[in-house]
Amino acid sequence: MNRFAELLDRLAYEPARNNKLRLMTDYLRSTADPERGWALAALTGSLSFQHAKPGLIRQLIAERTDPVLFELSYDYLGDLSETVALMWPAQHSPLPSEGRSASRDGGKPGEGGHDGEVGNPSPDLADARSTSPSVVDVQELTLTSVVETLTTLGKAQLPQQLARWLDSLDETGRWALIKLVTGGLRVGVSARLAKTAVAALGTADAQEVELLWPGLVPPYVNLFAWLEGRAGRPTNADPAPFRPPMLAHALDDSDLATLDPADFLAEWKWDGIRVQAVAAARDGRQIARLYSRTGEDISASFPDLIDALHLPGAIDGELLIRRAGRVQPFNVLQQRLNRKTVTPKLLSEFPAHLRAYDLLADGDQDLRGLAFAERRPRLEDFVARLGEERVDLSPLVAFANWQDLAAARADPTAAGAGADAPAVEGLMLKRRETQYLPGRPKGPWWKWKRNPLIIDAVLMYAQRGHGKRSSYYSDYTFGVWAQGDSGDELVPVGKAYFGFTDEELVQIDRYVRRNTTERFGPVREVVHKPDQGLVLEVAFEGLQHSTRHKSGLAMRFPRINRLRWDKPPAEADRLERLQSMIAQIERGLAT
Amino acid sequence: MRPENILALTLAGICCKRGSFHIDPTRPVERALITHAHSDHARAGHGAVLATQETLDLMRLRYGENFAGSTQAVRYGEALALDGVTVTFHPAGHVLGSAQIAVEADGLRIVASGDYKNVADPTCAPFALVRCDVFITEATFALPVFRHGDPGGEIAKLLHSLAVFPERAHLVGAYSLGKAQRLIALLRQSGYTNPIYLHGAMESITRYYESRGIALGALRAVRGADKAELAGTITICPPSALNEPWARRFPDPVNAFASGWMRVRARARQQGVALPLVISDHADWDGLTATVAATGANEIWVTHGQEDALVHWCGTRGLKACPLDIAGYGEEEDNGEATE
Structure with missing residues (x-):
């Protein structure tokens, strides 16, 4: 727990992405299974246990400290978890630490007391205070045991268990534990970043880890074994996997001269979030998932859309908000994002909508090897069969030459986008003959944004x-x-x-x-x-x-x-x- | 005899009328007794200054030869009679030369402790407990959220960062008198033997520490070092230099700051500190309360810092306590020595 706490502590202060990666990779490399796996689960938000409420933490500290001192401290720091972590009375007995100034004899006043309660102060104060935290206890408490206990613990036992742990940890350890049990580490690390860090243990890239992720469970022993070359690649048995998306290059006006309009199809680039909607059947049950462009599973935030995905297949599309038949601009969608809980009010005020660009799989058939011109009719057919109002086609934009297209870009309303035009971010040009290629290959796809x-x-x-x-x-x-x-x-x-x-x-x-x-x-x-x-x-x-x-x-x-x-x-x-x-x-x- | 008849607060600070002296006065006076050389306690321009040899030397380094009309050095434990008042200096464990000043008259002893810490420090004499009737204590970290912990653990954090980021320079902000030298000594204690680089503002005081027999290992000036040379090294600088153009000479620096304030996350973040090191030269909450109790004093005067909490705590222990409002103390740390 102590090392994990140190990692969180350091991550919380580190602003740079690459340095965060280095810190996580270093931790994962130098920590044994299953401890590091639980840490990875915590960093990727993959832990599931009942979280403690701030009220419980407040109650625990109230039982242990002088209320005036608590209020003065809380007022000074302005943060409950931090105040509790720092103020929690140390329970450990002092240990003589090596290498420090030759501790002479020494009673230990100032140690072991609540809020500085003093036992029998020795006159020799200078050397008397052991400043070492309770090393033995800290080593004994592992993240693994915390997670395992929390998973099985009854609600009634939580306060007492929590207090015991807090007793055995130092300041940073207590801070990390409170973050962990109240949910939400908030140390500026996305699940994607943590996966990138674990990928760096081997020669894999984050995308490969992302692909395997839905089939993995904490503490990810098989993942670590593969990355460290001790075992084969874990298989992703997930019937509804994420597929790496195909991305476009930005188009300069000068590029147009080198391109033949006849080779391309054009469609609107919608200003929402690029997503992949995947549905499959397993053991007679329907599975549906919504993935972000980076492969994060965001299904839980969009139950309204998940319900509409009942046909096995994989759609590449744009997540939007649609009200009264009209797609809303990005700032409306923003209000639906990053919400911890999805309330009925949110669902009715901000109904999620999927505008489909492409079809990657139809039932069991992988369509990615087909040309775009062949995938497009399959997509049209799929969306029609699905028959859901929440899922519609992103229409093609007709054009004979680049002048036509430039005019459409300047005035999407007149060029077919109609009332949805405020949500148009630009145009996409897709080469008719190209397969669906993961990554950002240069040439097949171009994005032509509206002028800033x-x-x-x-x-x-x-x-x-x-x-x-x-x-x-x-x-x-x-x-x-x-x-x-x-x-x-x-x-x-x-x-x-x-x-x-x-x-x-x-x-x-x-x-x-x-x-x-x-x-x-x-x-x-x-x-x-x-x-x-x-x-x-x-x-x-x-x-x-x-x-x-x-x-x-x-x-x-x-x-x-x-x-x-x-x-x-x-x-x-x-x-x-x-x-x-x-x-x-x-x-x-x-x- | 009431203690207020021996020591009382004036505009210039704590004053002993009977002995005709002030302790750590904040404006020029005829005769000043100085606890330690930090600029909020030791100011230039007094008539006569009485302090330990180290404090006098350090004041001379900072303010020049003519920092006072006259000076007199006093040894720890040496008793001086000043107009019917007996004065003794005792180690305060804060920085080199720091002292608590015991003032006695008519069988009553008051100890003005200045700034102090009751934990080991390889760069100065350990804090000595002096039993007394009235104890004047600082309150810089007088909230129970301040527990400084083991400085060895903080040094380990710094060394671990150096191992993870061997191509980055590590800049450690530290007050130039006391903290900087203690940090270096702690690094040496933990077995770090590479040269440690110094900001120009650190040089003369650090050399003075060495001249007093405190071994600090290989030290180099940052001045003149090229960027590549500074990769993977540790440089000690005043906190204010961390975010100044001066820091641009370092390869992708990791900003660290060694201070008791680093216990507060918001403080570290506001100052752009990526590696906060909780190492303080002041007593923490446990240290303050343990010391207050151990002095046996039944009256406590609380100066600069979080007086409310400490006064409240004294009340719960049946000790008479009151805040002593002296403007100007604690500023050396708050302004990060921006002027140096």
Whole structure:
């Protein structure tokens, strides 16, 4: 438990993805079975036991500490788990530790007490305190035994068991245990990242682990054995497996000249989440799963859609929200994502919809070896047989030449997308003769996104970045002009932290340091007056109303497109321009 | 005899009228007794300064030759009579030369402990318990969430990180007086023998520690080292340098910070610290309460920090306690020595 706690602790502070990977791989490599398997299960969210409620933790600490000291501490830290982990009275008896200053004789005042309760203080305090945590206990408690116990434990025994464990752990161990038992580690690691880390134990890549994953169970002894070359590849007996998706390259306008329109079919690129919907029958029972593009099983979040998948096969499509026959833009879908519980209200207000692009399997037949032009009629037939309102076809866009297609891209409403146009993110070009190839092969598929929206905004605040950027001001809050109580003022409309070159970063960083008007912790306010300040050309993909921001709107995917050193802030854009952009987006027009 | 007649609070800090001196005054006074050389306790510009030799030397290093009108060095345990008041200095275990100051008159003993810790530290004399009637204690970490634990475990964390990321430089923020040298000594105790790199602000104080017979192994200045050389090494720097352009000379640095504050996750995150090391030169909650009890004092005066919790705790133990509000203490740590 101690080593797992240390891993979580380190992950929680580490901002960089690659470093998180290194930490996890190092842990998995140097930890034995089955302990590491349970750790992997915890990191991938694959543990299932009844979670403890925060109220229980509060009750446990209340029984053990002075209420005034608890309130002062909780108030100071502002986090219940952390307060409890740190304040929990140490129960261990002090152990003499090696290599420390020659502990002379020594009673041990200050040790073993509750909240510093003192036994018989020895006058020789300096050497008397053993600072070593209870090594013996910590080594005895393993993550394995915690998980196994929690799986079988009755609810009534939980408080007492939890208290015993907390007694035997140190601060970091207690913090990790509380996170584990209350559910949700929240250390900035996705299931996908943990799978990438375990893949690095061998020569496999994350995709291979992902493919096997649905057939594996914790503590994954067979997975580790395969990755370390001690056994063969585990078989994925899952009848409804994830299949690695085929991805597209972005199209430059200049690419078009080299391509023959007759070789391609075109369809809309919908602004939702790319998913794979797989159904199969096993032992006479129906199985259906929804996978994200990276192979994560997200079925539990979309029971409404799962119910509609009753025909064996595998659809590659876009997950959307559809209300009253109309597909909603991404910001509506967002409200359905990352919810812990799926309530009936959520299901009725945000009904999930699958718009089908491709068919990878029809019953037992794998269609991936067929050309797209052959798969498409199979898909049309499959969707028709399924006969579910929640699943429909992504229509093809007719065109004779690239001019036709450019016109469709500029005005999807008129080109067949109709009322769904606000959810169109661009066009997809798919070569008629190409098979379904996993990964991102160059040539067969192209995505031709709509042009980004662009405004000129003024830099208002800057914050230091993380990791390699930790000494640079690299996160920028920018604003546009709006009518305020006393004339024009800048209102923040977004935040961007990429899009610029390394060289530009150095320039902006220098500008921020030299033009700081005020500091708020890690944030600097940068001069922003009509005649003084830095104008940033900001590109973004979408715009929506938002009650969370003072400006009343929020940008999607904003980035710094260009630095306008030449432009005085007074000439930056006004809020009214953004508001008219929203109106146009809602009418489905490119701006 | 009431203790307030011996020591009382003035604008400049704790004052002994009868002995005509202040202890760690926060503004210039005629005669100052200084517990230790941290800048919030030891300021320049006093008339006469009485302190341990190390504290005087360190003040000279920081403020220059003319930091005081005159100085007098005092040894631990040496009794000095100042206008009918007897004063003795006792090791406080905080940093090199740090002292608690015992003030006695009319059979009443008050101990002003300055900053202290009651755990082993290879770079300074161990804390000595002095029984007294009134104990003046700091309260920097006086909440039961502060338990500093074993510094050896924190050093192991740093060395483990070095093993996992051998191509990255490890920058450890540490206060330049005391913490930096203790950190180096702890690394040596754990068997780390590679050269340790120093930020310029650390150099003179660290060399002074060495001149006092504290072995710190191979030390090198960061200045002049090239980027490739710094891969997989440990550099000690002031906390404020971690996020400054200075840090750009290091290959993909891991930011560590050695401080009792690193117990608080939000503190570490706000400062962009990826590797917090809980190593403190102040007593933690257990240390404070154990010490307060062990002094046998029945009256406790609580200075800078979380006074409320400690005063409350004293109340539950039947000890008379009150906060002593001295503006300016604790600032050396809070501002991360940004000025150095």
